Amino acid sequence: MVQNWIPIKRALISTSDKSGLKEVATELHRRGTEIISSGGTGKYLESQGIPFVPIEKITGNPEAFQGRMKTLSFQVASALLFRRDSEEDRKQAQELGIEPIDLVLCNLYPFDQVVRKKGTEEELIENIDIGGPTMIRAAAKNFASVCVCTHPSQYTLLITLLQAHQGAIDLETRKQLAKEAFRLTASYDALIASQLECLWGEELPSIHLSPLHARILRYGENPHQKGWVVENPIYQGLASVIPLQGKALSYNNFLDADIALRCTRELLRLKQTAFPYAVSVIKHLNPCGSALSNHPLKALELAWNGDPISAFGSILGFGFEVDVECAKWLHERFVEIVLAPSFTPEAKEVFSHKKNLRLIEISLHQDFPEWVVRSISGGWVVQTPDIGTDTDFQLKTIHPFPQEHQSLAQFGIIVGKYLRSNAILLVQETSEGMCVLGAGMGNPNRLISLKQAIEKAKENGIQSLAKAVLISDAFFPFPDNIKIADQAGIRFIVQPGGSVKDSEIIQACNESGISMVFTGRRHFIH
Numbered sequence: 001m002v003q004n005w006i007p008i009k010r011a012l013i014s015t016s017d018k019s020g021l022k023e024v025a026t027e028l029h030r031r032g033t034e035i036i037s038s039g040g041t042g043k044y045l046e047s048q049g050i051p052f053v054p055i056e057k058i059t060g061n062p063e064a065f066q067g068r069m070k071t072l073s074f075q076v077a078s079a080l081l082f083r084r085d086s087e088e089d090r091k092q093a094q095e096l097g098i099e100p101i102d103l104v105l106c107n108l109y110p111f112d113q114v115v116r117k118k119g120t121e122e123e124l125i126e127n128i129d130i131g132g133p134t135m136i137r138a139a140a141k142n143f144a145s146v147c148v149c150t151h152p153s154q155y156t157l158l159i160t161l162l163q164a165h166q167g168a169i170d171l172e173t174r175k176q177l178a179k180e181a182f183r184l185t186a187s188y189d190a191l192i193a194s195q196l197e198c199l200w201g202e203e204l205p206s207i208h209l210s211p212l213h214a215r216i217l218r219y220g221e222n223p224h225q226k227g228w229v230v231e232n233p234i235y236q237g238l239a240s241v242i243p244l245q246g247k248a249l250s251y252n253n254f255l256d257a258d259i260a261l262r263c264t265r266e267l268l269r270l271k272q273t274a275f276p277y278a279v280s281v282i283k284h285l286n287p288c289g290s291a292l293s294n295h296p297l298k299a300l301e302l303a304w305n306g307d308p309i310s311a312f313g314s315i316l317g318f319g320f321e322v323d324v325e326c327a328k329w330l331h332e333r334f335v336e337i338v339l340a341p342s343f344t345p346e347a348k349e350v351f352s353h354k355k356n357l358r359l360i361e362i363s364l365h366q367d368f369p370e371w372v373v374r375s376i377s378g379g380w381v382v383q384t385p386d387i388g389t390d391t392d393f394q395l396k397t398i399h400p401f402p403q404e405h406q407s408l409a410q411f412g413i414i415v416g417k418y419l420r421s422n423a424i425l426l427v428q429e430t431s432e433g434m435c436v437l438g439a440g441m442g443n444p445n446r447l448i449s450l451k452q453a454i455e456k457a458k459e460n461g462i463q464s465l466a467k468a469v470l471i472s473d474a475f476f477p478f479p480d481n482i483k484i485a486d487q488a489g490i491r492f493i494v495q496p497g498g499s500v501k502d503s504e505i506i507q508a509c510n511e512s513g514i515s516m517v518f519t520g521r522r523h524f525i526h
Helices: 021-030 039-047 055-059 074-081 087-096 111-116 121-126 131-141 152-164 171-200 251-269 296-304 324-330 345-351 405-416 446-459 480-487 502-512
Strands: 005-007 010-014 034-037 103-106 147-149 168-170 214-216 228-230 277-283 286-293 314-318 335-340 358-361 372-376 379-383 424-430 433-440 469-472 492-495 515-518
Touching (some): 010 039, 034 039, 074 131, 103 131, 152 168, 251 314, 251 335, 277 296, 286 405, 296 314, 296 433, 405 424, 405 433, 446 469
Antiparallel strands (some): 214 228, 277 314, 372 379
C-alpha cells in the first residue's frame, strides 16, 4: 500500500545550480537526514560545514573518466527504484545490502547555457548529463516512495513541508514533483536533439520536438519555406493520416483540414436530432460555409451555399459517411480535400476519377486533450483549446429572444469561433436545417466584419435577415454596430457582452426593436 507521508531519512544531492542549496541541505541535516553527495556538490556542502557521505562509499567505485562516471551504479539506482510496499523487493534489497534513498535533489548540466553561449561541439557534448536524468527518472518513477526536486524554486515548498510535518513529504507533492521531473528530462533531451540537428546539418526544424515523429513536407506556408509535420507520439490524429487517394498533404492542407475536423466535430456534439448531418467548408482557416441538416446532400448544399465563390478550392469536413450522392454532387466542383469518418465504395469510385483530390478518413469522435501552441520570437505561447458549447443566454433587452433560436445560436457560436477575429456570422434555421448566410472576419474592426457579413448574405440571394441570428465573437465597442444591423433588418443578436458601453448598446437595441442576449464568453482566434 502506498504511503501518503514518507519520512526523509536519506537524501542524494547532486546539483549544477547551487542556488538555495545551503538552506535546504541545512534543514535536512538539522533533521538528521543522511546526505549523500558527489563531486562539486560535495565540495560545496563541505564548504558550508554540512556533513555528507561521498557517493563512492555507496557505489563502491571511485569517480572515473574525469567525472563522467559518478552516480551511475546498481547501488544508487536500486536504492531509488525498489518498491517499499513489495515484500519481495524489500527482502531482495536487504540481501543485496541496498538501503533506500528517500529524496533526490538534482538539476542537470547547464546544456542550455552552453547553447546560448554558442559553445563548441566539445563543450556541448561534455554538458550532456547522463547520471542526472537517470537519477531523476528513477526517483520520479518511484514517486510512491521517493521525492525528487529538480529546481531551486521547489526548495521552499520542500523546507515548509519538512518543518510542518516532522520531516515527511506527502503523496500529492511527490506526484506533482514527479510530473515536473519528467517534463524537465523530456525538454532537456529534446533540446540536445534539436541542437545536434542544427550542429550536424540534419534536415529537421530546430524545435524541441522529437525527430522520430517528424515528416518533411513539400514546403511550408509558401514554396520558398521549408515545412514539417510532427506527430504526437501519444495518439494518432490528423498529423498521422495518409490520404486514401491523391498526393500528400501540404502545410496549408494540414491547417485547413484541422479546422474542418474540429469545427465539424463540435457541431456533432450539439446532438441535433432534427438535423444530425453536419458539413463544414473551410478556406484559409475560416469556415466559409457550414450547416446542419436532416439529409446528407442537403447539409452539403446548405454548407456550400454559405459562400459558393470561396468554396472553390476549399476543404470539406463531413460528420457522416460520404455516399455516392454527395460524391456526384461534388464531381463538377473543385475542392482540395474531403474529410469524413468513412466513404462508401461507390463514393470512392466517383472520387477516384479526380486524381488530385485527397480523401481523408478519420474518426470525428476521438477527443484527446491538446495544447494550442504558437511560436513567438524566442519561445512559444501555449493555451488550452477553445471548446465547449455556450449555454448561458442572458436576455439584455426588452424584446424577447425566442427559445427556438437558442439551438441556432449554439450552432452559430461553434462555427463563429473558428472564424478569424474580429468575426461576425449570420445564421438561419429553416425546415431543412441550420446554415451560414454570410460572414465577415479577420478585420481590424468589427464594423468592417459586420458590413461584410451582411453583403455576403445579399450576394447569396438572401432577401430578408429578419429571421437570422447575428453572432459576434466579442463585444460591440460602440452602438454604431447596432445601427448597421438595424438598417439590414437584423432582429436577433448574440454576443459575449463586457463592453464599457454595454448599457448604450442595450438601449440602442431596445430603440431599434432588436433582441439581444449575452453569453459571457468571448471567442477570439487570432
